[in-house]
Amino acid sequence: xxxxxxxxxxxxxxxxxxxxxxxxxxxxxxxxxxxxxxxxxxxxxxxxxxxxxxxxxxxxxxxxxxxxxxxxxxxxxxxxxxxxxxxxxxxxxxxxxxxxxxxxxxxxxxxxxxxxxxxxxxxxxxxxxxxxxxxxxxxxxxxxxxxxxxxxxxxxxxxxxxxxxxxxxxxxxxxxxxxxxxxxxxxxxxxxxxxxxxxxxxxxxxxxxxxxxxxxxxxxxxxxxxxxxxxxxxxxxxxxxxxxxxxxxxxxxxxxxxxxxxxxxxxxxxxxxxxxxxxxxxxxxxxxxxxxxxxxxxxxxxxxxxxxxxxxxxxxxxxxxxxxxxxxxx
Amino acid sequence: xxxxxxxxxxxxxxxxxxxxxxxxxxxxxxxxxxxxxxxxxxxxxxxxxxxxxxxxxxxxxxxxxxxxxxxxxxxxxxxxxxxxxxxxxxxxxxxxxxxxxxxxxxxxxxxxxxxxxxxxxxxxxxxxxxxxxxxxxxxxxxxxxxxxxxxxxxxxxxxxxxxxxxxxxxxxxxxxxxxxxxxxxxxxxxxxxxxxxxxxxxxxxxxxxxxxxxxxxxxxxxxxxxxxxxxxxxxxxxxxxxxxxxxxxxxxxxxxxxxxxxxxxxxxxxxxxxxxxxxxxxxxxxxxxxxxxxxxxxxxxxxxxxxxxxxxxxxxxxxxxxxxxxxxxxxxx
Numbered sequence: 135x136x137x138x139x140x141x142x143x144x145x146x147x148x149x150x151x152x153x154x155x156x157x158x159x160x161x162x163x164x165x166x167x168x169x170x171x172x173x174x175x176x177x178x179x180x181x182x183x184x185x186x187x188x189x190x191x192x193x194x195x196x197x198x199x200x201x202x203x204x205x206x207x208x209x210x211x212x213x214x215x216x217x218x219x220x221x222x223x224x225x226x227x228x229x230x231x232x233x234x235x236x237x238x239x240x241x242x243x244x245x246x247x248x249x250x251x252x253x254x255x256x257x258x259x260x261x262x263x264x265x266x267x268x269x270x271x272x273x274x275x276x277x278x279x280x281x282x283x284x285x286x287x288x289x290x291x292x293x294x295x296x297x298x299x300x301x302x303x304x305x306x307x308x309x310x311x312x313x314x315x316x317x318x319x320x321x322x323x324x325x326x327x328x329x330x331x332x333x334x335x336x337x338x339x340x341x342x343x344x345x346x347x348x349x350x351x352x353x354x355x356x357x358x359x360x361x362x363x364x365x366x367x368x369x370x371x372x373x374x375x376x377x378x379x380x381x382x383x384x385x386x387x388x389x390x391x392x393x394x395x396x397x398x399x400x401x402x403x404x405x406x407x408x409x410x411x412x413x414x415x416x417x418x419x420x421x422x423x424x425x426x427x428x429x430x431x432x433x434x435x436x437x438x439x440x441x442x443x444x445x446x447x448x449x450x451x452x453x454x455x456x457x458x459x460x461x462x463x464x
Numbered sequence: 465x466x467x468x469x470x471x472x473x474x475x476x477x478x479x480x481x482x483x484x485x486x487x488x489x490x491x492x493x494x495x496x497x498x499x500x501x502x503x504x505x506x507x508x509x510x511x512x513x514x515x516x517x518x519x520x521x522x523x524x525x526x527x528x529x530x531x532x533x534x535x536x537x538x539x540x541x542x543x544x545x546x547x548x549x550x551x552x553x554x555x556x557x558x559x560x561x562x563x564x565x566x567x568x569x570x571x572x573x574x575x576x577x578x579x580x581x582x583x584x585x586x587x588x589x590x591x592x593x594x595x596x597x598x599x600x601x602x603x604x605x606x607x608x609x610x611x612x613x614x615x616x617x618x619x620x621x622x623x624x625x626x627x628x629x630x631x632x633x634x635x636x637x638x639x640x641x642x643x644x645x646x647x648x649x650x651x652x653x654x655x656x657x658x659x660x661x662x663x664x665x666x667x668x669x670x671x672x673x674x675x676x677x678x679x680x681x682x683x684x685x686x687x688x689x690x691x692x693x694x695x696x697x698x699x700x701x702x703x704x705x706x707x708x709x710x711x712x713x714x715x716x717x718x719x720x721x722x723x724x725x726x727x728x729x730x731x732x733x734x735x736x737x738x739x740x741x742x743x744x745x746x747x748x749x750x751x752x753x754x755x756x757x758x759x760x761x762x763x764x765x766x767x768x769x770x771x772x773x774x775x776x777x778x779x780x781x782x783x784x785x786x787x788x789x790x791x792x793x794x795x796x797x
Binding site (some may be wrong): 249260296 | 638
């Protein structure tokens with residue numbers, strides 16, 4: 135199915151919003167205005183945007199340490215995100231989670247995750263809940279090529295298939311597990327080969343082509359909604375910045391030439407060329423989307439910086455839920 | 465919270481009390497389901513889930529692959545999505561396979577998410593030595609779970625508590641770990657037929673005395689009570705406290721008793737070094753040091769893996785005789 139012009143514009147807007155959030159976060163980190171670790175999604179925008187454009191707010195996703203893009207693509211609020219990155223009380227997690235645990239349960243975003251592969255079984259659990267309730271909701275697991283080497287991934291993928299759960303596994307293969315290239319950590323070239331071992335259909339898509347991602351995800355999400363079980367999509371993509379932060383920490387683990395070649399295929403630039411050729415969005419129109427995102431991000435940074443820090447007395451709040459059991463709720 | 469004695473007596477086994485409590489919660493709350501290895505068609509390796517699959521179906525009594533991380537993750541994801549899962553990890557030793565999902569995920573999600581997540585999940589498991597199940601099927605690892613903010617941990621010693629604590633765990637909106645002791649599964653006791661709760665964090669005084677406070681839980685309640693009964697004939701009267709819940713700890717009950725008796729022994733089956741006894745002793749020392757007439761006695765298993773051979777295993781597990789000797793010495797100190 136070809137995406138409608140509305141869908142194309144939606145995909146563009148989601149990617150641009152991710153890019154501007156991440157570039158801003160990178161700048162702030164370089165200026166030492168963000169505490170903690172920062173894993174930027176720049177370069178991989180087409181994956182989150184292409185997948186999440188197929189989801190509603192009540193479909194769930196679980197994310198990774200590189201999770202901002204997934205939340206933005208799911209409709210996350212810049213202000214709450216930026217405040218969380220700054221450790222402010224107004225942040226999505228009240229300043230208790232930070233970049234690696236950013237979440238919005240109202241949008242079905244079940245959290246970034248500091249443990250590689252840790253979110254995979256959780257999204258499978260959400261998928262179980264969807265099936266249990268007889269709903270047509272689906273859950274999506276975003277994970278990297280590195281996470282496909284961890285036990286939790288294999289256990290959860292097998293379980294999703296064995297129980298025929300409405301789950302979509304989206305592998306963002308950016309060719310590096312932290313700083314180590316994929317070909318040093320697995321003997322296969324395509325992570326999707328693993329899907330066959332669990333008896334689930336798999337597809338490889340160009341992760342720099344948002345329409346290709348959208349089409350593959352559309353098919354897999356529809357399949358899950360029909361109750362036909364889990365699918366696997368491997369998106370070949372690349373991160374334009376470092377594993378952590380913007381600079382390379384002085385580590386020379388990939389060549390400038392390789393980076394440059396991938397940047398030639400910047401997913402947003404590729405898509406804007408295509409939108410212009412198709413007459414859907416010209417350069418001025420695209421710029422307007424960028425300008426709007428940049429205005430929003432500046433407002434979000436101002437909001438975050440003006441926001442109060444967490445009250446030290448909140449330290450022990452929310453370790454446990456205190457509510458009394460309110461009886462059975464269907 | 466002692467078992468009622470004046471109602472019509474109905475005695476069932478500890479394992480059956482667990483099954484009954486679970487079935488009653490599944491009847492009462494459509495969001496409650498159970499998932500784990502062999503819990504469905506097979507009814508559980510210890511029979512703890514017998515009959516549930518036939519009664520509630522495959523969607524509510526779920527046979528899973530042998531995948532502890534995915535089992536706990538299934539519960540976590542279902543719980544944050546609004547269900548009330550009971551996930552079974554067949555042996556407590558196997559919880560170690562799922563430690564990331566238990567400790568880094570389930571226990572912390574609520575806090576990391578600024579309070580927005582609710583995790584009404586119960587992890588059930590079976591612990592303890594005494595079946596010659598050797599070092600990987602016999603451990604008591606509760607101390608490491610109690611160390612984790614976000615988890616609650618219970619270890620019932622009798623059928624009445626097993627049912628009531630399980631119901632409280634399932635109704636609780638936090639990740640709870642319900643630990644059965646394998647050697648207690650056949651123990652019979654009085655269990656009301658109705659659905660009742662035993663509040664989490666409330667200890668029970670199973671025997672009263674003014675000479676020595678004995679703080680214990682799980683299977684060791686029986687060994688300690690047996691020791692205390694024997695000591696009574698020698699004129700030493702023990703307060704035996706069954707903690708029932710280990711996280712949160714009911715230290716009020718313990719400290720009040722310690723202030724009255726001035727002598728305290730803590731008894732658990734788990735390895736003594738780094739065991740819960742250290743935490744309890746330390747808190748007593750902080751709260752009631754001036755009341756104590758003797759150093760706090762810690763009794764637990766020696767620092768070795770659980771051995772296989774029955775003669776070695778018997779030597780490893782604390783028993784009434786050695787507990788009695790240690791308490792007698794404590795009383796004389």
